[in-house]
Amino acid sequence: MSRRRPRTGQDWRLLRETCTELLERVPELVDEHLRQLSAYSEVYGRVLSYDVQWREAEEAMRIGIETIVAPRTSPRRDLEYAEESGRRRAGQGLPVDLLVHAYRNAGYLxxxxxxxxxxGQDPEKLAVLMRSATMVWAAVDAQAAAAAEAYRTTEMELRRRTDEQLQALLDALLEGRPAPGLAARAAAGLDLPEHGPYAVVVLRVDRRDGREAFHRRIQNPGFRFIWRMRTDCEVGVVALGSGEGLDELTALLDGRCPGPGGVSPVVAGLAELGHARRLAELALRTCPPDATGIVRLDRRMPTALVVSQPELAGRLVTDVFGEVLALEPGDRAVLLETLDAWLSCEGSAGRAAGRLYCHRNTVFNRLRRLEQLTSRSLSRPRDLMEMTLALDAYRLSPG
Known part of the structure; x- marks a missing residue:
């Protein structure tokens, strides 16, 4: 295998002279370049005007030709221009594959x-040009690579900025900040209808459960979820599809969520998400610390009233259970657990006894003792309501 003859000073002079002559043909080459790009894809013309394409292609081609014969120690102006071009095209929305194609097409021309x-018509001089092929195509490849890398970096940065802007819009909606046109801008940016049925879900998230795995578990064509992670919870905006409501949403979430959650009532549009978020948080507050299910505010209204007024809730607990709270902790826990089981079993002592692993007469005895200590009767509706709300307030109190 013969060794490639190294380039001599005469070779470089020939290449320099040829490239200098070629610079005079740049306008002609640019015209052909744009014609071929237009034939390859109409996207070029949709993204950029002809004048802008021509001016930038002319500059890029001229710099590229000059670079072929520039001293090796000179700064790579072609790569600097390619990076600038990549950043511009990312901002203009030209697909990266068309950007790379444009560089390679210009290289061929x-x-x-x-x-x-x-x-090129002289066999000896042609041989010199052919020995330069590797150098020329290496330059074209380097330019295309630099443009593509700058494009992808810029694209990621633009996507990050867009995501941040959309998250800011979503946060503003969830906070209920009044701003003219906010809902319309969010609808356009998030690709959601401005008006339509929405609900908000607030989850008390277990950080050990991966968010992506959880989000995959609740995918459903009837709903569209947009999630926002907060310090101690995760907030989901749910666009309800036609024929899908809170029953279907709760069924989808229940058993798949990593922690308890609250669901707001249905609201009529994006502008009401702040109100819905507050109601969903209130629903979540009706869940005890050890709860795991999903609760709807419209089915927890009495308890929601209690937790929304902590001072009055504390007074209610003291007024109703004052004597009970004075008992030994173990005795107190047994009585309140029995009341909770009896209420959960819809007033059935037999079912409550089965849940508590005791005799039904034991349940009756404990309930009678509670009535004596609270001076209330579980057979009187008003007294029953007070004891039920007081139990909820006690179980959900921070202390």
Whole structure:
């Protein structure tokens, strides 16, 4: 295998002279370049005007030709311009594959023009040009790679900024900040209808459960979820599809969520998400610390009233259970657990006894003792309501 002859000073002079002559043909080459790009894809013309394309292609081609014969120690102006071009095209929305195609198409035109030059018609001079092929195509490849890398970096940055802007819009909606046109801007940015049935879900998230795995578990074509992580919870905006409501949403979430959650009532549009978020948080507050299910506010209204007024709730607990709270902790826990089981079993002592692993007469005895200590009767509706609400307030109190 013969060794490739190294380039001599004469070779470089020939290449420099040929490239200098080629610079005069740049306008002609640019015209052909844009014609071929237009034939390849109409997207070029939709993204950029012809004048802008021509001006930028002319500059890029001229810099590229000059770089072929520039001293090796000179700064790579072609790569600097390629990076600038990549950043511009990312901002303009031209697909990256079309950006790379444009660089390679220009490279082919320049190379063909070199071979068509007077030097290319002389066999000896043609041999010199052919030895330069590797250098020319390496330059074209480097330019295309630099443009593509700058494009992808810019695209990621633009996507990050867009995501941040959309998250800011979503946060503003969830906080209920009044701002003219906020709902319309959010609808356009998030690709959601401004008006339509929505609900908000607030989850007390167990950080050990991966968010992506959880989000995959609740995918359903009837709903569209947009999630926002907070310090101690995760907030989901749910666009309800036609025929889908809170029953279906709760069924989807229940058993799949990593912790308890509250669901707001249905609201009529994005502008009401702040109100819905507050109601969903209130629903979540009706869940005891050890709860795991999903609760709807419209089915927990009495308890929600209690937790929304902590001072009055504390007074209610003291007024109703004052004597009970004075008992030994173990005795107190047994009585309140019995009341909770009896209420959960809809007033059935037999079912409550089965849940508590005791005799039904034991349940009756404990309930009678509670009535004596509270001076209330579980057979009187008002007294029963007070004891039920007081139990909820006690179980949900921070202390």
């Amino acid at each position: 320049v190379w063909d023009a070199l071979l068509e030059s007077p030097a």
